Amino acid sequence: MITSQQKVNMMNRKLDLNLLRVLCALVENKNVTETGIRLGMGVSSVSYALNKLRDHYSDPIMMRTKNGMQPTSLALDLYKHFSPALNLIEPASTDRKLSSPDKNFFRIRTNSVLENWLAWKFMNDEGAEVQNAIFEFNNFSNDTETRIEALRRKQIDIDIGTSLAVDSSIIEYQIILKNMYAVCQVNHPRLQGKVTLEMLKKEKLVAYVLPKDSPEIDLEKYVFYFDGISSLSRRIRVSSYDTMLMLVSHSNAVCFMPAPLIDYYSQMYNIKVLETDVVNGHAITIYANILKSAKDNPVLKNIISHLMTLAD
Structure with missing residues (x-):
């Protein structure tokens, strides 16, 4: 051998x-x-x-x-x-470039909701730091320990999603998205003006679910929940926000959406907001996690600034 x-x-x-x-x-x-x-x-x-x-x-x-x-x-x-x-x-060779804290490649772990929104922000951000950076979105893993390890190993530069366990090497930023709205296609044949829970019970709801390692289906897997959700017909559950909005904008299905994302997604899809008291006051909390050693990186600070606008 x-x-x-x-x-x-x-x-x-x-x-x-x-x-x-x-x-x-x-x-x-x-x-x-x-x-x-x-x-x-x-x-x-x-x-x-x-x-x-x-x-x-x-x-x-x-x-x-x-x-x-x-x-x-x-x-x-x-x-x-x-x-x-x-x-x-070649100790000083330019062919063997060493990594530096000012690298211009950034890997982002997040869900499909924020991947879409952030990618649009980057495309339209005129700042020099963002224009010179390369961004890669990657869901990587939903397992908490694996996500923490990926940050520690610098396989991921920023992790956006659910909260991680307390770790001395990681900084966590909390972003609260206030209020939810019911959304349907612009020409929905029945839903106009203000709608009630009784009206929504007669409609087909497309639900966005957070990717989880556990196979069980329960209310904790949904991005939102409220009194009466069990009475709604959740015929289709998807882990892609784009799939959900494509279904809603091209059928008579209904979905729910965080208020801070309404303006953006209304430009991208043929949808309208419905007035309803069903989910008033509901909020979603997301977390952005980075290494403490990277907290002064201008590109990561820019990403966090974009995310913080969702809480305004």
Whole structure:
């Protein structure tokens, strides 16, 4: 059986130096996108290099796990062998860019409601920090421990959603979205003006549910609940806000929406707000979580400022 060190001895002379740079950066970053940013390469180029490394060594090199990409035992052996040599060869090389606190790539974990809204905000934000940044939305995981670990490992830069357990390395910002409204398509044949719970009982409700690890269906899984919700016909439950609004704007279904998002989504979909006392006073609380060490990052501060406008 060939050992890792034997593979190194047999193959290191034939391997392109650039592939070794990619290998070492992947082991350090555990992420293809950030490796590309660090080395000044495109994601496809890093993926191509990773595939060449896999072919060359007949080894996966990097394995996908619930905590992101992790190096194999061979990859760690190769890293220990080649990294010191690369540091000696090019300690100040511009080809081997080191990560910095001012990185311009940001990964955001959130739900589909805020992904849509935030993406629009970024597209229309003229600020220099946002214009020069790259944003990736990724739901990643709904498990609390995994979300905390992802922040600690810097696999996620900001986690937006439900509250996380208290952690000394994380800052939590609370945003309260006040009031809910019933929403239907503009030309709904029955619902006009003010509607009552009795009127809504006769309609088909499309409900948005928060993604959860638990398979049980109960009221705690809904974004909102109120007296009488059990009497409404919740025929379809979806975890995509866009799916919910597409159904509502192209059928006679009804849904409920937080008041601070009404203006934005009314521009995007063929919907109107219904006057109703059914959900008056209901509020939703969301939480934005970042590492304390990143609290002064201007882009993350900008994201939090956008979120805080929802509480105004």
